[in-house]
Amino acid sequence: MADVSTPEEDALFTPRGHVSPVTAIPLALQHVLAAFAAIVTPAIIVASVCGFSAAEEARIIQAALVLSAVDTLLQQFPLFGRIGSGLPIVMGASFTFVPAFQAIGVEMGFEAVLGAQLVGGLLVVVFGLAFRRLRFLFPPVVMGTVIFVIGLSLCPVAVKSMAGGQGSAGFGDLSNWIVAIATFVVTFAVGNYARGTLKLGGILLGILSGFVIAALMGMVDLSGVGTAAWFALPTILPYKIVFDPAACAMIGVVSIVNVVQVMGELSAVSSAGLDREATDAELSGGMVATGAVGAVAALFGTIPTVTYGQNVGIIAENKVVNRVVFTIAALVLLAGGLLPKFAALLTSIPQPVIGGATIGVFATIGMNGVVMFAREGLSGRDCTLMGLAVAFGVGIEQSVGALAGAGFPAWVNTVFGTSSIAVATVVAVILNLVLPREEKASE
Template sequence: MRTKQQQTVGIREKPRLDKWIILSIQHLFAMFGATILVPMLTELSPAVALVSSGLGTLAYILITKGRIPAYLGSSFAFIAPIIAGMSIGGPEGVMVGSFFAGLLYGIVAIIIRATGVNWLMRLLPPIVVGPVIMVIGLGLASVAINMAMIDPVSETYSGIHMTVSLFTLLLTIIASIFFKGFFGLIPILFGIVGGYIFAMYQGLVNFTPVKEASWIQVPDFIIPFVTYTPGFSWEIIFIMVPIAVVTLSEHIGDQMVLSKVAERNFIEKPGLHRSIFGDGIATIISSLLGGPPNTTYGENIGVVALTKVFSVFVISGAAVFAIAFGFIGKVSALITSIPTAVMGGVSILLFGIIASNGLRMLIDNNVDIGKKRNLIISSVILVIGIGGAFIQITDDVQLAGMALATIIGIVLNFILPGKDPVKSSREMFEEMSSEKKDSEIS
């Protein structure tokens, strides 16, 4: 029988300075690839995304009283809504939509503080959230394929771009399957770096902006009442805000996993209301700077699980490094020089994994798709979400795609008979803890 594995560094323990720096840089690498990928896919600034993720993480740690070692980075769930919002109101309109998505987090946090979390579990059961997550991934499939195949200059098929994409995809797959330990947690970063080097030898990389960039440079912040005057668009609100409902469920899942890893029930202490409020404030901070919405990162939870370093000081160090990187002009220019073919190759795997995670949620929660009720809910969500259905509310306002699929899924779950019983957060934590003990004994 094995003894319980002890924490290497406790949640509020401050490591020795040299160890602190190394551990923080490790977390920076874990979040880097995914955090810069979202703004690159949505035509936002990667430098601003780094700064906003760092500031958002520091705010999150402060709001949760320094009791949850979680890093927050760019949310993939908002990629499609941001792309759609950019075509309607540009980046300024997207920031307003992101701000209201953050406000929704705050409202939910207040309700949870007053009434508990079980109502949210009933509102967003796995049979609703799983298919919606699949829609997020599959709905982005065409974006990944176009980036992989199309020359952005000629806007036609390019064999060189396709070759670079497939090479990048292969490297990412190899890193995911064969790398162990910490390196197994950063396959995206490995694929981007390897694909970038290969693309450079194919003549797809332009180093001129990197050479011309300053070492210290202020990112292209988009600040309300400074760089633009905010305007209100119901259409962007309807596109972006409902997605927060999905990311709320993902947030709960991340907190459950982190609770299992740290053997502390973070849902109860410091409380899910604080965690969700911190996530919402991080997204609001990002919207006030011009970055994408933020969310807790599974990659960094993986680093915590692997290293058993739970220190919030280490997470805070990574946040400070991210902010510093955002102000290094050479780094920002280097990121923007990454060819679309490289990002397309990584995205093929990444978007597929998002869709597969939705399927995994159904499997892990023993959702019986053979049951007519569940089959109907999942089928309707998938077709409406991927098919691009919309409801025209006014001449200028639509409720479309993923947002519409989420709302219809929630409604179907409420009106169709034969609901499965919903477990409380305490029951879920105790069940996960017992599973961990069983695995340790075996």
């Protein structure tokens, strides 16, 4: 934890302490910068697959930003005390749905995607409300394993960004790595050697430094800022909603996988930022809010939300959990959705800058998973559970097409073949139920 010398600085490390906007804004901005590209990217991918026009693409991105802000606010200020976790977290558009959305969008059209998404969101609400009865399936050893796999699966995302963003024309160029490493060095140095509130803003300073270096190297394109509109409201029901049974079944499975990730990262942020396990009420409320926003997202023609691992990692590094910081972050995301020029400015940050600033964050997430399941000591049973869950999860994800052969329905590969988190969760839950229990090791 950073050295603090004033009551306000100390309040940053408590959820309800009094913090002025001047102190909170820089800390909120680094959360926004870490999440922004990831929020707009799933929307861009789905828009491309479905053949959207430029106006339709802008609309789905705009709605994704607005609903990310809404879900983030719900997590800080639970509605009716039941819809929202009350935990410090940033929500954003979910990549988990992208493969399924691509498959359904190509075969059945975007209208079927929205119908299935509405059903999936309501299914998640039911799952969240019934969570107390399902809690026995997710003890610390299972949740710690899931969190570890989340961190592990995010590391390639950071490396691909450092190399320029997979699919980009200059992917892997030396210039990308120069910018990424420079960003990482600034982030690492400030986070480990600075003092006071300056230390807490290491990621923001890293991104700003990387942006300047990238601009000097001619890697920043601001042309989109000039052509973007100043203000726009999201459109409700921009498309007809169609309910296809096959699509609803596929998205229903993906929705449960998505909410397991939410549960894992809420547990991670509670463990890393608050030094305690998340309560059943917090996990249930967080999942209910995610499901409700996912259903509403269908009405606005955009992507469901999920917790963001990179932001969990920021909390794990700087321990700032005050809800003023996350409320401001949500308002900035809302501004991005309502002010397209502002959104265009944020999306101009090059991928190597984002990758260099977040790779350390992802590593921290994985280690928090280790801390969670090792807190009470590891038995041989726990080691077996974790090892097999990680082996199956990472192994299947890295073996492209391993679940796409003859005899497998297409949805199996869509849900499990591309997600180490989904596979590891299923394996960990099953092993926790079937492995004989034994005494924990004393050390």
